[in-house]
Amino acid sequence: MLKSPSAPAPLPAHVLHITDTHLFARRDGRLLGMNTYDSLAAVLADAAQSAPDAVLATGDLAQDGAAAAYAHLTEALATFAAACEAPPPVYWLPGNHDAPSVMSATLVNPPLRPEREALIGNWYVILLDSTVAGEVGGWLSDAELARLDAGLATHADRPALVCLHHNPVSVGAQWMSDIGLANAAAFFETLDRRASVRAVLWGHVHQEMDTERRGARLMASPSTCIQFKPKMAEFSLDQRAPGYRRLWLYPDGRLETEVFRVERFAGRADPDATGY
Numbered sequence: 001m002l003k004s005p006s007a008p009a010p011l012p013a014h015v016l017h018i019t020d021t022h023l024f025a026r027r028d029g030r031l032l033g034m035n036t037y038d039s040l041a042a043v044l045a046d047a048a049q050s051a052p053d054a055v056l057a058t059g060d061l062a063q064d065g066a067a068a069a070y071a072h073l074t075e076a077l078a079t080f081a082a083a084c085e086a087p088p089p090v091y092w093l094p095g096n097h098d099a100p101s102v103m104s105a106t107l108v109n110p111p112l113r114p115e116r117e118a119l120i121g122n123w124y125v126i127l128l129d130s131t132v133a134g135e136v137g138g139w140l141s142d143a144e145l146a147r148l149d150a151g152l153a154t155h156a157d158r159p160a161l162v163c164l165h166h167n168p169v170s171v172g173a174q175w176m177s178d179i180g181l182a183n184a185a186a187f188f189e190t191l192d193r194r195a196s197v198r199a200v201l202w203g204h205v206h207q208e209m210d211t212e213r214r215g216a217r218l219m220a221s222p223s224t225c226i227q228f229k230p231k232m233a234e235f236s237l238d239q240r241a242p243g244y245r246r247l248w249l250y251p252d253g254r255l256e257t258e259v260f261r262v263e264r265f266a267g268r269a270d271p272d273a274t275g276y
């Protein structure tokens with residue numbers, strides 16, 4: 001007797017996470033010896049093969065907040081979108097190296113999107129601004145925490161992914177202990193009011209991290225340029241290749257994820273650098 005075919009498994013939404021692109025006003029600008037435009041281009045060329053449904057860019061998109069740097073970002077992302085089967089929308093948020101007002105004025109052309117929240121597949125995705133003018137470390141204002149709370153309440157029936165620039169948990173590096181999200185307790189208190197939060201995603205730390213807290217995945221992704229060596233007392237560069245993360249968000253709230261490194265990109269940061 002023939003078995004009746006089982007129902008096809010529901011397809012996940014496929015999301016690409018890029019972060020800390022650190023682009024300069026000049027396309028030949030280098031961060032500790034690495035050409036950040038070229039490393040981003042290599043990452044995007046690699047990632048375009050995977051045909052993502054959406055892209056999340058979590059801050060430090062420019063090194064110095066220059067409008068020309070954001071124009072370079074738009075150009076690189078437009079080239080990437082054209083190489084994809086279907087051009088994916090790119091959602092973004094600022095980091096401590098960015099100029100939020102310049103970003104809002106310049107990151108307005110496709111594939112970049114102005115919204116700070118999105119429905120991607122069955123998931124609710126919210127992008128927070130954790131920057132404080134003139135500071136390296138992060139803080140979520142009362143207004144951003146209220147927006148997070150309201151967004152999670154409105155979409156309580158969907159699995160939620162929360163994005164920000166600063167790390168809300170320690171990555172175990174002493175030199176970074178004062179530059180994470182200073183009011184992480186208030187952030188987690190807001191998340192803990194909702195059972196729908198399945199994942200938190202950030203940049204800033206230029207390294208991979210993947211842990212869990214109360215049923216939610218907590219993830220950092222490599223920078224598209226220079227890498228920091230994990231768990232160091234002092235600033236320390238890692239000679240690993242530029243990278244990015246892919247996430248598969250299933251309608252029922254499960255997620256799968258993997259970090260990719262673009263080994264064929266030969267550029268590396270100056271190993272003797274003592275800060276950035």
Ligand SMILES: [Fe+2]
Pocket residue numbers: 020022060095204205206
């Ligand atoms: Fe950064």
